[in-house]
Amino acid sequence: MKQFSDFPRVSLGILPTPLYRLPNISEAMGKNIYIKRDDMTGVALGGNKVRKLEFLIADAMAQGCDYMLTTGGAQSNHAMLTAACCDRLGLGSVLVLKKRGVWQKLGNQIINDLLGADVRFVDTDDYADVYAEMERICGELRAKGHKPYCVPVGGSVPVGSLGYVNAAREAIEQGAALGVRFDDIICCTGSGGTHAGMDLGARIYSPKTRVTGIAVDDERFRSIVRDLVNETSRLLEAGIHVEESDINVFENFGAGYAIPSSSGVAAMRMMASKEGIIIDPVYTGKTFAGLIKLNQQGYFDGRDNILFLHSGGAGGLFAIDIDHTED
Numbered sequence: 491m492k493q494f495s496d497f498p499r500v501s502l503g504i505l506p507t508p509l510y511r512l513p514n515i516s517e518a519m520g521k522n523i524y525i526k527r528d529d530m531t532g533v534a535l536g537g538n539k540v541r542k543l544e545f546l547i548a549d550a551m552a553q554g555c556d557y558m559l560t561t562g563g564a565q566s567n568h569a570m571l572t573a574a575c576c577d578r579l580g581l582g583s584v585l586v587l588k589k590r591g592v593w594q595k596l597g598n599q600i601i602n603d604l605l606g607a608d609v610r611f612v613d614t615d616d617y618a619d620v621y622a623e624m625e626r627i628c629g630e631l632r633a634k635g636h637k638p639y640c641v642p643v644g645g646s647v648p649v650g651s652l653g654y655v656n657a658a659r660e661a662i663e664q665g666a667a668l669g670v671r672f673d674d675i676i677c678c679t680g681s682g683g684t685h686a687g688m689d690l691g692a693r694i695y696s697p698k699t700r701v702t703g704i705a706v707d708d709e710r711f712r713s714i715v716r717d718l719v720n721e722t723s724r725l726l727e728a729g730i731h732v733e734e735s736d737i738n739v740f741e742n743f744g745a746g747y748a749i750p751s752s753s754g755v756a757a758m759r760m761m762a763s764k765e766g767i768i769i770d771p772v773y774t775g776k777t778f779a780g781l782i783k784l785n786q787q788g789y790f791d792g793r794d795n796i797l798f799l800h801s802g803g804a805g806g807l808f809a810i811d812i813d814h815t816e817d
């Protein structure tokens with residue numbers, strides 16, 4: 491198997507992020523619930539995309555690129571963090587965002603403004619239109635002598651997932667230092683790269699640990715995650731191959747992506763009031779709500795040590811009205 495040091499990587503995050511046991515939540519749930527604080531990766535408001543961008547931006551730089559283009563929803567944490575990381579490294583960036591949901595200057599749009607990010611909205615609900623616009627902007631940049639690098643939504647390509655294979659290794663080592671082997675890791679499944687990296691990392695470094703993603707978007711996530719696990723394994727020469735049935739996903743998107751759900755908001759209140767930790771309505775709230783539901787359904791029976799990945803999302807918190815939920 492290859493080493494992470496065999497791949498280009500730029501240091502952007504403050505790593506390792508903390509990992510510790512949540513005493514009050516553990517007591518309430520009757521399990522040892524640990525948290526991995528990837529909301530504290532240290533760029534802008536933190537979040538999981540920093541780990542992917544360490545590999546993606548380095549790959550771009552190794553190819554001589556000087557511009558990063560990416561996309562997402564109007565409140566995309568990934569796009570905001572791409573702009574923040576590029577700023578730090580002196581690269582250009584263009585964020586081509588879907589004008590769906592909250593696009594007023596709230597939440598991540600405030601941060602994009604502070605960063606001086608070049609944001610272009612596409613008035614569509616179809617990523618095909620967004621990618622066509624990205625291609626057009628790439629053509630413009632090339633005509634001006636630039637070399638752009640395009641990253642699809644969420645940075646969920648194998649090079650990006652390397653960041654989460656490494657995060658799984660980091661978390662498993664931190665667990666071992668505490669004398670704990672995690673029975674389960676629960677993470678969010680959005681565009682799939684985080685889940686795929688955690689799944690592959692657990693298969694490599696702690697094969698008895700089960701990884702389950704909580705789907706917060708009604709995509710065909712199982713096949714997406716399967717493909718990303720297999721392609722990332724090929725990149726790492728890890729020799730692991732999975733089928734769709736090997737991927738554990740629990741659907742908890744409620745009425746749809748970025749629409750707050752009552753269980754998600756209840757999970758946010760529980761995490762805040764019991765542990766002083768803020769999770770968000772789009773990703774981590776629904777993910778933690780999924781963990782609570784799985785516990786109630788007996789999914790963790792006979793399994794005591796559960797790790798919850800806090801993947802960030804603070805920017806979206808101030809753009810979404812949590813008093814209006816749909817289920």
Ligand SMILES: *Cc1c(COP(=O)(O)O)cnc(C)c1O
Binds near residue numbers: 646683801
């Ligand atoms: C993007 C994102 C996720 C989902 O990660 P994917 O790799 O896209 O599945 C989870 N939490 C937060 C806060 C995110 O921004």
